[in-house]
Amino acid sequence: MKKYIQEHKYVLLVLYLPIYLIWFALVERMVPSTEGCFVSYLPLDDKIPFLPGFILAYVLWYPFLIVPVVVTLLKDDRRAFIRYAAFIIAGFSISLTICMIWPNCQLLRPAVVDTMVLFRTVAVLHTWLAG
Numbered sequence: 001m002k003k004y005i006q007e008h009k010y011v012l013l014v015l016y017l018p019i020y021l022i023w024f025a026l027v028e029r030m031v032p033s034t035e036g037c038f039v040s041y042l043p044l045d046d047k048i049p050f051l052p053g054f055i056l057a058y059v060l061w062y063p064f065l066i067v068p069v070v071v072t073l074l075k076d077d078r079r080a081f082i083r084y085a086a087f088i089i090a091g092f093s094i095s096l097t098i099c100m101i102w103p104n105c106q107l108l109r110p111a112v113v114d115t116m117v118l119f120r121t122v123a124v125l126h127t128w129l130a131g
Contacts, residue, residue, distance in 0.1 A: 008076075008078070010078055010081060010082050010085075011073065011081075013081070013082070013085040013089070014069070014085075016085070016088075016089050016092075020089075020092050020093075020096075023096050024096060027096050027099050027100055030099075030100065030103060031099075031103040031104070031105055036103065037103040037104055037105045038102060038103065038104040038105075039104070039105055039106070039107060040104055040105070040106045041106070041107065052121075052122050055121050055122050055125065058125075059121070059125075065088070068080075068084050069081070069084070069085075072084060
């Protein structure tokens with residue numbers, strides 16, 4: 001492993017992940033409630049129906065972030081890995097910086113009472129995210 005990292009130093013870009021997760025947790029703690037933050041809301045939000053099927057896109061977002069990393073590392077595509085990592089690192093960093101400067105939140109979680117699998121998945125995610 002040590003030899004691989006010495007030959008492929010760009011792989012060290014994955015070390016941004018723990019930095020990001022710690023930074024994200026700190027920013028999230030900066031805005032513990034809706035008081036003192038900008039609530040992202042438009043009247044149009046009330047006209048958009050709640051569709052539990054969209055939980056699939058939300059959950060699949062994470063594999064869509066990870067798969068390109070794995071593929072570019074397995075294919076040993078240095079250029080593609082660095083480009084992808086640069087975009088992710090820049091996007092995540094800019095987003096967290098904006099959230100630090102301009103605390104914001106959303107109040108878009110409806111009560112989930114249905115027993116369908118997708119509704120239960122939404123309820124579990126709400127509980128986990130609020131946790």
